[in-house]
Amino acid sequence: MAVHQIGIIMNGVTGRMGTNQHLIRSIVAIREQGGVPLTDGDVLMPDPVLVGRNEQKLKDLANRYDIPRWSTRLDECLADSHNQIYFDSQTTVRRADGVRKAIEAGKHIYCEKPTATTLEESLELARLAKKAGVKNGVVQDKLFLPGLLKLKRLIDAGFFGKILSVRMEFGYWVFEGDWQEGQRPSWNYRKEDGGGIIVDMFPHWRYVLDHLFGSVRSVSCLGVTHIPQRVDEKGKTYDCTADDAAYATFELEGGVIVQANSSWAVRVNRDDLLTIQVDGVEGSAVAGLRDCKVQHRAHTPKPVWNPDIENPFDFQDQWQSVPNNEVFDNAFKIQWEKFLKHVFRNDPFPWDFLEGAKGTQLSDLGLQSWREKRWVDVPELNI
The missing domain is CATH 3.40.50.720 (NAD(P)-binding Rossmann-like Domain)
Structure with a gap:
């Protein structure tokens, strides 16, 4: 050796x-x-x-x-x-x-x-x-996270049938730095220093969507700066010039619709900091960073809208966990x-770098969509 x-x-x-x-x-x-x-x-x-x-x-x-x-x-x-x-x-x-x-x-x-x-x-x-x-x-x-690897396993096995839509929820409350220290560096909230959740997270969403569900073809995005001031690492108050939340819709090749909410100003009431729900004709799945649960069409409950009675279903209990079946490394x-x-x-x-450029492209187009308040098409890239 x-x-x-x-x-x-x-x-x-x-x-x-x-x-x-x-x-x-x-x-x-x-x-x-x-x-x-x-x-x-x-x-x-x-x-x-x-x-x-x-x-x-x-x-x-x-x-x-x-x-x-x-x-x-x-x-x-x-x-x-x-x-x-x-x-x-x-x-x-x-x-x-x-x-x-x-x-x-x-x-x-x-x-x-x-x-x-x-x-x-x-x-x-x-x-x-x-x-x-x-x-x-x-x-x-994120392509190598256990939850997404399990999701990829389901896609490759044909579990979903025709995939209809994807819902992504990402984020958590990043403290402002006054009464509790912030969990992220202050430059993240200054546009002039390269900050902003669109610039930071849309490159992730691009490769996740492209590699799992189909190429991104168009985007509609609304960015927001929910927290106008924060306190930096030296205890100094500064103005936030970059977006700390983004609410986007993507249309993928093949007609899959994706709704993606990204926020550093949201409190978590879900299974993980990132959850991805995939709904298909044959079944659905919800993946987090490490876990993934599924509901096949044969096991799907039949709720009827009636707000006048107590909900008879425990919806969370009606999903099955996808087993590990392998050892997942970092x-x-x-x-x-x-x-x-x-x-x-x-x-x-x-x-490679071209794949990285696709992520930057989606960030740029997300910012353009926000600025112009309209849908923006995503052209193919080549070098």
Whole structure:
């Protein structure tokens, strides 16, 4: 058995998502399990170098997770031929510049979404990467969540018959920061810093809908800033210039209708922070992040509207849970392993920069629909 070291520049890893999902639960977890096993018995071992602007944070992370390499000098890391992959989880407004530098340095690139703040810039990065011949990928983690994998299993098995509609509810109450500290960084609520729930979440909804139910063909969206002021990490009150909620309808190829509510100003009264209900002629399902429950047509109750009597049905109790039938790993880690094998052995990896650009496209069109108060068609993209 041979162990193949693969150097990875991890830029922006001191942020919440970069630290928890990409460093601790993905790269550190892969190292602790002994690397990524390959079909021939060899192993891929990630060798990260942590990159950022805060030297103390980098030192602390490196010491805590036994990572020998860290740096505040991105250009030096890009010049090191040992580093084959550049990963970016910086704030959205900084991402495109880092990715451009990595393309120029000939690195393979894996990054968080959105890849850029506009469609034009996202497509530019896709074209530059293609021209340079570097492999590229975008994080599309929700495809690998247990709940959505179970949903995909149902779709592949033909459980729904003809799918009619999808209802998505996402969000939770993000505290304003005055009497309780907010759970999200303050830049999320400033448009000038790349914030906004449409920019943040519509790229997720694009790949979820495209890969599970059919390509998005048109969108109608209303954005809102429900909370006009919040308190930042330093205790300073600031004006919220970005949307914190979006109420959208999507029409998919094949006629499936999707209603998607996204909000950081909603209190949760559902099974999970994200729930996706799929209704088909033969049956329905509701998937959360980890669980999925179903109701077949043969088990569907027959309620009659009568508000003058007590409801005789326990609707929640009439659904069945979809069994696990497999061991589910961390969604981010699964996609990291796939990208590492894509770089080293050219295994298939369909979630490239063009797929990332589709997410940015839907964000842009959602904002346009809100601004112009109308339905907007979603044209096909190519590079």
